[in-house]
Amino acid sequence: MDIKFSTTGIRGISNKTMTAELALKLGQTFGTFFNGKGKVLVARDTRTSSEMLRSALISGLLSTGINVVDAGLAPVPALSHCVKEGFDAGVMITSSHNPPEYNGMKFMTGESVEFSSGEEKKFIELAKKEPIKADWDKVGKLEEQDILEKYSKKLIGLIDAEAVRSGKFKVVVDTGNGAQGKLMPGLLEKLDCEVVGLFTKLTGIFERAPEPRPETLDVLIEKVKAENADFGVAFDCDGDRCIFVDETGEVVMGDVTGTLLAREILREKKGARVVTPISTSKVMDDVAEAEGGEIIKTMVGAKYIGETLKNEGADYGFEETGGSFFPEISFTRDGSAATVKVLEVLAKSGKKFSELIAELPKYYQIKLKVGCEEDKKSDIPNLKDKIDKENKEIVTMDGIKVVFEDGSVLMRASGTEPLIRIFVEAITKEKVEEYASWGESLVKAL
Ligand code: MG
Numbered sequence: 001m002d003i004k005f006s007t008t009g010i011r012g013i014s015n016k017t018m019t020a021e022l023a024l025k026l027g028q029t030f031g032t033f034f035n036g037k038g039k040v041l042v043a044r045d046t047r048t049s050s051e052m053l054r055s056a057l058i059s060g061l062l063s064t065g066i067n068v069v070d071a072g073l074a075p076v077p078a079l080s081h082c083v084k085e086g087f088d089a090g091v092m093i094t095s096s097h098n099p100p101e102y103n104g105m106k107f108m109t110g111e112s113v114e115f116s117s118g119e120e121k122k123f124i125e126l127a128k129k130e131p132i133k134a135d136w137d138k139v140g141k142l143e144e145q146d147i148l149e150k151y152s153k154k155l156i157g158l159i160d161a162e163a164v165r166s167g168k169f170k171v172v173v174d175t176g177n178g179a180q181g182k183l184m185p186g187l188l189e190k191l192d193c194e195v196v197g198l199f200t201k202l203t204g205i206f207e208r209a210p211e212p213r214p215e216t217l218d219v220l221i222e223k224v225k226a227e228n229a230d231f232g233v234a235f236d237c238d239g240d241r242c243i244f245v246d247e248t249g250e251v252v253m254g255d256v257t258g259t260l261l262a263r264e265i266l267r268e269k270k271g272a273r274v275v276t277p278i279s280t281s282k283v284m285d286d287v288a289e290a291e292g293g294e295i296i297k298t299m300v301g302a303k304y305i306g307e308t309l310k311n312e313g314a315d316y317g318f319e320e321t322g323g324s325f326f327p328e329i330s331f332t333r334d335g336s337a338a339t340v341k342v343l344e345v346l347a348k349s350g351k352k353f354s355e356l357i358a359e360l361p362k363y364y365q366i367k368l369k370v371g372c373e374e375d376k377k378s379d380i381p382n383l384k385d386k387i388d389k390e391n392k393e394i395v396t397m398d399g400i401k402v403v404f405e406d407g408s409v410l411m412r413a414s415g416t417e418p419l420i421r422i423f424v425e426a427i428t429k430e431k432v433e434e435y436a437s438w439g440e441s442l443v444k445a446l
Contacts (some may be wrong), residue, residue, distance in 0.1 A: 001025050003127050007119040007415035009300045010045040011095050011104030014049035018095075020056040026105055027060020028131035030091065031140075033123055036065030036132040038088030042412045043071040043079040043147070045094040045179040047206040049103045053093050055099075057105065060093075060179075062142060065134035071147040074203060075179040075239030076106065077337065078151040080330035084112035085150075094179075094238035097211035100204060112330035113310055114303040153188050154329060155336055159344040165192040167347040170229045172245075174220045177206050178237035184336060191343065195229040196227050201430045203238070210245040210322040212236055212322060214251040225249045230346065235335050240302075241322040242335035244342060244399065246353035255281040255364070258318025260356055261341050265316045266291035275309045275317035277301070277326070278397050279410055279423050286361045299398035299414060304330045306331040368422040369414075370443045377413035379446055386442060404437075407431050 001022055003010060010026065012018030022116035030040070035215050040061055044050035054070070061068050069087070071079060078090045083090035088110045094103035107115045107123075115123065134140070170203060171193045175181035181200040188195045192445070199207045209216035212234035224232040226244050232245035244252045247296060262274045272293050275285055277300040289296050296312055298304040305317040310331045317325035323333035324341070342353075349356060395401040399412025399420075407426025414421055422439045 001127070003124055005115070005124075008096065008303065009104050009106035010099060012358055013017050013101050014047070014103045018049070018053065020052055023053040023056035024060045025127065027057040028064060029060075029123060029127040030107060031061045031064025031066040032126050032131045034066060034089060036134055036138075039067045039069065040088045041069050041071055041079060041087040041147070042085050043074040043076070043090075043092055046073060046091070046177060046181070046202045047095065047100065047103050047237065048204045050093045050204070053103055056144060057091060057093065060125050060131075062140035063134065064132040064140070065138045066140045068140055068142045069145045070116055070142060071145055073179055073182055074147055075183055075235075075336060076146050077184065077240055077330060077332065077333070077334035080108060080112040080152050080332040080334070081149045082156060083108055083110060084330045092238060096238050097236040097241070099136070099210065100206050108332065111310060112332055114332060116303065116307060129418070148183055151336075152183070152190065155187065155340050156190065157342050158326065158328060158337060161191060162347065164340070164343045168192060168194070169341070169343060169346065170194040170196070170227065171343075172196045172198060172220060172223045172227060172229045172232035173200070173231065174208070174212075174217070174234040175200050175239070176208055176210055176212065176235055176237060177201055178210070178235055178239055180235040180239035180335065183239070184235070184339065187336065187340075191340070196223060196229065198223055206237075210237050211240065217243065217245060217251060217266065221245055221251070231342070233339050233342075239335050240333035242338055243322045244353070245344075246357060250354065252353070252357060253320060254318065254322035255285060256321035256357060256360060257322070257338065257342065258320070258324060259284045259287050259360060260345060261324060261338065262293070262316055262318065263287050264341075264345050265293060266293040269315060272316070273312065273314040273341065275305050275312065275314045277305065277397060277411075278401055280318075280320055281363055282408070283361050283363055283423055284289045289407040297397065300412060302333050342343075363425050363427060364429050366424040366432050366436040368424070368440055370421045370422065370435060370440065372413065372418055372420045374418055376446070377420070379412065380413055383411060383442060383446060386445070389438070394428070404435075407435050409426050409435050410440060411443055
């Protein structure tokens with residue numbers, strides 16, 4: 001069986017490349033990885049094949065001697081938090097924001113950090129060998145446990161809940177037929193919010209495109225305006241990422257929300273450290289400079305942020321696709337925590353969401369994709385010699401980032417698709433368009 005990790009876990013098409021047989025094999029291998037010892041927490045999203053894969057995965061784990069606690073349907077951040085608080089490892093059955101026919105698994109260690117590249121390699125090697133098989137009296141035990149109450153309490157404890165309650169916010173929650181539908185509406189009601197639910201049925205049949213992006217949120221945007229809500233929030237299927245819509249119906253990109261939350265943390269704790277990838281907007285650099293904080297830059301990908309956050313003991317992490325990391329809770333992305341934190345910022349400031357965004361420096365951004373065969377991706381470093389522009393700084397942490405006085409162009413290979421992604425940012429609309437066409441022609445020439 002061919003096992004391959006993408007940027008986050010293992011994914012495939014249900015009953016084609018992600019089968020019950022593969023799930024069994026993954027369970028056996030994961031159990032063998034931990035020498036058949038310890039307690040693993042398993043949760044799943046709403047996808048139609050998640051129960052099938054859950055049963056096979058758990059069989060594999062139990063056969064090695066691992067004890068399993070099945071949390072049932074739950075968002076991935078709830079799993080991460082509970083893993084960090086008392087398990088040896090965790091597995092989430094999900095394919096995050098992929099189309100509904102996909103499914104997969106995310107593996108995390110007992111510290112709630114996603115598998116590192118080294119651990120993935122070890123896992124793939126182990127999968128080629130015979131798994132551990134426990135003796136009849138050492139086979140693992142299975143129990144079920146609800147984890148949402150414990151996690152909800154933690155989230156409410158993370159914020160000034162009284163301030164939020166007195167704000168009496170009205171929130172439109174679009175859970176995209178994913179796992180957050182089970183948690184988020186009820187959690188917001190506990191914070192005295194008036195909740196308008198959108199796509200909250202737990203079916204795994206997506207009534208909107210599963211990835212929350214500006215172009216997929218038109219129903220949410222209209223609802224926020226029609227309901228005169230304070231804001232809207234949309235989650236992906238496993239509930240680790242979320243994108244906000246302000247009270248005027250404007251989509252707030254993930255790095256802008258992340259910067260807003262980072263600013264609060266820097267104001268509360270002088271010299272706090274924030275982890276964010278190389279693709280993040282310069283708005284964060286500006287805020288860190290103004291508020292006196294340190295930024296630690298990483299490669300693009302949630303696992304690099306989580307790993308760095310833990311190893312550096314930093315205070316907060318975020319990424320532009322709408323992932324926020326709160327080390328008090330876990331070292332994986334947490335869309336629910338980001339939502340309650342946004343409520344707290346609104347409550348304490350007494351300002352509207354759009355007013356808070358207007359306080360941040362504004363940059364223009366363009367994102368492009370250029371098709372690229374897998375074996376051509378390794379040619380990206382060669383772009384370095386083709387850069388004809390003056391007055392630049394080149395960063396090669398992940399792909400190539402060319403930084404100018406008034407903007408930047410990042411060109412990097414996608415970890416999941418046959419594409420090169422180009423992120424362009426500049427201080428004016430004209431400049432961003434100029435840099436975008438320059439970057440695009442450079443990549444196409446390659
Ligand atoms: Mg996700």
